[in-house]
Amino acid sequence: MTAAEPVTEQEGRTIYRRPLLLSNPTSYCPGCGHGIVHRLLAEVLEEMGLGAKTILVGSVGCSVFAYDFLALDSVESPHGRAAAVATGVKRFRPDKVVFTYQGDGDLAAIGTAEIVHAAARGERFTVVFVNNGIYGMTGGQMAPTTLAGQKTTSSPRGRDVATQGYPLPVTEMLSLLPGVHYAARVSVADPGHVGKAKQALRRAFEVQLEDKGFSIVEVLSTCPVGWGLTPTEAMERLRDIVMEAYPVGTFVDRGRGIAPALPQPGAAHRSITEGF
């Protein structure tokens, strides 16, 4: 097990220092959650002393330029394939810290097979899954995560579950897999939740360093532009409506004895999990 490097003690108290791993100012819309998640990642990786050994696996969505904002070695993935790309990186360089940064269209629609199987294999990378319930980049179309009744440019009368199906709770689904060692859903709705989001990201990278299995943090985020709201309204909607539909919390942290209450796996299954 590799221990995370300790946080450097600083003299006095710095309150708004720009994390070193944040390079250029982001180009996200005002009130967009992506910028907050970038900052949290930069802080966590810097505090853990991991910047120089981390490889970012990008995805396709509004965050496609994440490599322009985070000063990390980075590789682009085709839309949805980040979990496969990260598998390739991490298998060849298990000594590096590898994470994907994916939107909900990327991870929960076109990339469903890749994320499920990476989790099932217990791949030792971390997934940062930014769920804003919409396809931000392509103009606010319905995503698998879009709430029932929610209006988008491709569900103009509101998502009709009878024909367009129900929101897909990917993180809950992945939590059932023995290869998943850490799974949490967090939110950026207010400073309190942002603090918890940071803790979850830190814990996910710790789990990766422990080399035990797959780790995923779903971050409930905003898309004021796609939602047709002001930044303030978007944050309110996130807190009052989205967080109602998608409860936050730690679903799995096997190292700390948190796992979904499920029937125990059978013998065949156990022999597999012992390998982790």
Added chain:
Amino acid sequence: MTVVDRPASARPHSAAASRAHGGDAEDAPQRVLMKGNEAIAEAAVAAGCDAYFGYPITPQAELLEWMARRMPEEGRVFVQAESELAAINMALGASAAGARVLVSSSSPGISLMAEGMSYMAGSRLPVVLVNVMRGGPGLGSIGAAQGDYLQATKGHGHGDYRVPVLGPSSISEAIDLVREAFILAERYRTPVMILADGILGQAMEPVAPTFKTLAKRQPDWILDGADHREPRVLKSLHLRPEDLEAHDIELHEVYQQIAANEIRWAGERLEDADVLLVAYGTAARVARTAVERLRDEGVRAGLFRPITLWPFPAAALREAATGARVVMAVEMSAGQMVEDVRLALEGAAPVFHHGRMGGMVPSPDGVVDTMRRVLASSEEAAR
């Protein structure tokens, strides 16, 4: 002759002793009997392949099975992916991290890998892909075919890129070309495809086990964490058209270098040939026998065998066809490579085609028959 060890689950090879029919000299390297798929896999292992990703599909599955056993033995990466889509993207990631990577599949799986090939070409990431072609379109058949020639040489993923394609016509040649493919992939930072077919993959041939190693490179573009250096980004996205055009021009300069330096082909009985068969892969072996039969009938036939299918050896073919009465492509397709033959000859000689499809293999007699008819009608026309 010894038999190279196979995965425990596989049935053992029957050890046909070539000495019995007087093949091997005492001091010749001892030859082994190997399936094409296995020989290709072992050649990659010997060439220092760091990572293999694949998905089972006939007639390529033995390649994956061989790697499933050999790669862990060597402490290297093997992942059976959930799809070919995932396999090629795992390859993308491993290649970005500096691995020497092999992926393999057969026709339907190569269609799924097309997406990743386009991204890897755009991101300048080396990888070697093996397509053990089967009959198509669609699920087609599991018989050997060459219906993916156009896909391999002009198609697969979207966008303005090219991929060098090597067409072995024997298992020994496939072994050599695997190593060549890694060299090309790394020299030019590009995907390279080995275009084999179901017969090459499935047949067993005695081969000299000269599996050569290949020195590791130290490229300055791989991702290993931005430690005391500027971060590196491997990507195909260039949003401003000006930038993308500049990037595409760079790519095409690389392709021009490949076309200038890397063309490979072989010729047989070309010196006095005035009737030329053009064929690659398994079809070339049929064509070779047809050449002999035509010679027996007094027809001065020769075989031109492209080895690089892209870049196509157009100039060499034009030269070989100088003064030819008739040129005929022999393919296991409805006529795909024949388009390149026509382009190469620019009307310098009449070009015909003989092909079977769907997993059917042309017979030498079929080729000779078609050639007889072609010669008869051209003599008729000349009268």
